[in-house]
Amino acid sequence: MNKNYVFSLLGLFILAFGNAQNYKKPLVSAIKEADLRTDMYQLAADQFWGREAGTLDELKVSMWLADKAKEAGMKPAGDNGTFFQFFDMYRHQVIPQSTLKIGDNSLKLWKDFLVAEPVNASLDAEIVYAGNTEPEDLAKLNIQGKILAINASDKNIPKDMTLFVRRYPGFVRNKYYNKASELGAKAIIFITDDISEQSWVEVLPQMTRGSYGVEGLREKITNNIPVLWIKRENAGWVKNNPKASLSLITETYQYPSVNIIGKIEGTDPVLKNEYVLLSGHQDHDGIRHPVKNDTIYNGADDNASTCVAMLAMARAYKKQPGKRSILFVFHGAEERGLLGSRWHAAHPVVPKENIVAVLNGDMIGRNENNEAALLGGNSPHKNSEELVKMAEDANNESTKFKYLKDWDSPSHAEYFYFRSDHLPYAKIGIPAIFFTSVLHDQYHTPQDESENINYKKLFKMTEWMYRTSWKVANETVRPKVISNFSLER
Numbered sequence: 464m465n466k467n468y469v470f471s472l473l474g475l476f477i478l479a480f481g482n483a484q485n486y487k488k489p490l491v492s493a494i495k496e497a498d499l500r501t502d503m504y505q506l507a508a509d510q511f512w513g514r515e516a517g518t519l520d521e522l523k524v525s526m527w528l529a530d531k532a533k534e535a536g537m538k539p540a541g542d543n544g545t546f547f548q549f550f551d552m553y554r555h556q557v558i559p560q561s562t563l564k565i566g567d568n569s570l571k572l573w574k575d576f577l578v579a580e581p582v583n584a585s586l587d588a589e590i591v592y593a594g595n596t597e598p599e600d601l602a603k604l605n606i607q608g609k610i611l612a613i614n615a616s617d618k619n620i621p622k623d624m625t626l627f628v629r630r631y632p633g634f635v636r637n638k639y640y641n642k643a644s645e646l647g648a649k650a651i652i653f654i655t656d657d658i659s660e661q662s663w664v665e666v667l668p669q670m671t672r673g674s675y676g677v678e679g680l681r682e683k684i685t686n687n688i689p690v691l692w693i694k695r696e697n698a699g700w701v702k703n704n705p706k707a708s709l710s711l712i713t714e715t716y717q718y719p720s721v722n723i724i725g726k727i728e729g730t731d732p733v734l735k736n737e738y739v740l741l742s743g744h745q746d747h748d749g750i751r752h753p754v755k756n757d758t759i760y761n762g763a764d765d766n767a768s769t770c771v772a773m774l775a776m777a778r779a780y781k782k783q784p785g786k787r788s789i790l791f792v793f794h795g796a797e798e799r800g801l802l803g804s805r806w807h808a809a810h811p812v813v814p815k816e817n818i819v820a821v822l823n824g825d826m827i828g829r830n831e832n833n834e835a836a837l838l839g840g841n842s843p844h845k846n847s848e849e850l851v852k853m854a855e856d857a858n859n860e861s862t863k864f865k866y867l868k869d870w871d872s873p874s875h876a877e878y879f880y881f882r883s884d885h886l887p888y889a890k891i892g893i894p895a896i897f898f899t900s901v902l903h904d905q906y907h908t909p910q911d912e913s914e915n916i917n918y919k920k921l922f923k924m925t926e927w928m929y930r931t932s933w934k935v936a937n938e939t940v941r942p943k944v945i946s947n948f949s950l951e952r
């Protein structure tokens with residue numbers, strides 16, 4: 464047999480089994496840990512004041528990102544030939560003219576009482592002080608048409624989760640709300656317990672900010688009954704069932720937020736019209752209550768980590784483009800409820816059917832070097848067999864992370880699968896996965912800083928996302944969506 468004959472046999476063999484790659488290897492050497500570090504120290508620096516959506520700081524960091532995207536070799540893919548896709552956020556906020564009078568006491572908003580959810584209310588009613596009553600016993604009281612005042616209690620509330628203290632007032636609210644409103648209460652006043660005493664300072668910045676929405680989500684305020692909080696040192700205000708009059712005025716207005724979008728075109732004349740969407744979010748939590756003498760929530764891991772990884776991947780794709788094009792979307796307003804990704808999923812800059820997959824990263828720079836999670840990697844969150852296999856093959860090639868599978872379980876206390884920007888895309892039938900190195904003690908605190916990033920880990924996570932995206936960009940057949948996939952939480 465001559466050499467050519469051997470090669471053509473080999474060729475037939477390869478064709479028959481279809482396993483061989485007919486494309487180049489990924490250019491991992493173009494991704495540099497030093498670049499990740501340099502970009503991180505700029506993006507998560509105090510200069511951007513925590514990058515809060517709907518603020519000048521977010522606009523400022525968006526300009527920085529657009530410059531960086533250009534430098535990394537991307538072409539603009541936002542609106543009108545720019546890197547920007549602006550959208551309107553709805554914002555609902557209780558205004559300072561709101562009043563609460565209990566008996567003879569006029570209470571000061573945000574000092575004497577908190578308003579958990581921005582709603583409108585105008586009512587005069589008697590208070591029923593319920594003391595330590597659990598929800599199942601509320602029916603024994605007559606609260607129809609009255610204001611229920613009740614001591615917060617942590618009974619039956621699971622405690623094993625991150626940011627428990629910050630989330631606790633919400634859990635207390637959920638524990639009582641349905642029962643109280645079913646029994647005809649006009650409002651609820653919670654009186655703090657040990658835990659919510661600590662929560663006060665943490666929820667104050669959230670409650671004063673109000674709530675946010677976007678087209679199709681929280682465009683209007685709810686008709687829920689008002690939920691208020693007072694401190695236990697002031698419990699005397701409500702104890703003798705006095706009359707109260709409450710006037711809550713909520714204002715709704717619109718603010719801009721922005722997605723930064725760039726692309727690197729593919730080399731294949733046909734496949735270049737298809738896009739692999741690499742996703743992260745640029746915003747974080749702005750300036751809030753101090754923790755360890757710091758008030759700037761710089762969000763280094765959350766989610767400057769993925770933004771700098773996307774810039775690094777762009778440099779690799781610039782040097783060696785794939786067959787398909789890469790669409791880089793740095794979403795805005797993720798922390799306000801996945802607003803930028805909801806907007807882009809509804810108004811994509813390329814036809815929706817040309818987005819072959821979404822590879823989202825959120826918090827990819829912390830914890831053990833050899834562990835990570837692929838959310839959407841397991842049933843029932845998995846929406847594409849082929850996409851998950853590509854991510855797993857990419858992991859087996861080099862990074863070899865051990866999977867933190869429980870984070871993808873529907874019974875996981877954090878519901879983490881539902882908390883990042885891949886979700887709106889999965890909901891509209893695009894194969895989508897979520898790479899993460901998961902939560903840690905400094906999550907959503909001012910200590911989520913550049914110097915606390917594990918750069919070896921960030922490099923490995925970037926490599927994993929890049930190797931996965933390279934397969935999606937080059938494989939002949941695009942990943943399919945599992946036909947009966949549906950997202951119930």
Ligand SMILES: [Zn+2]
Binds near residue numbers: 744765766797826
């Ligand atoms: Zn995040």
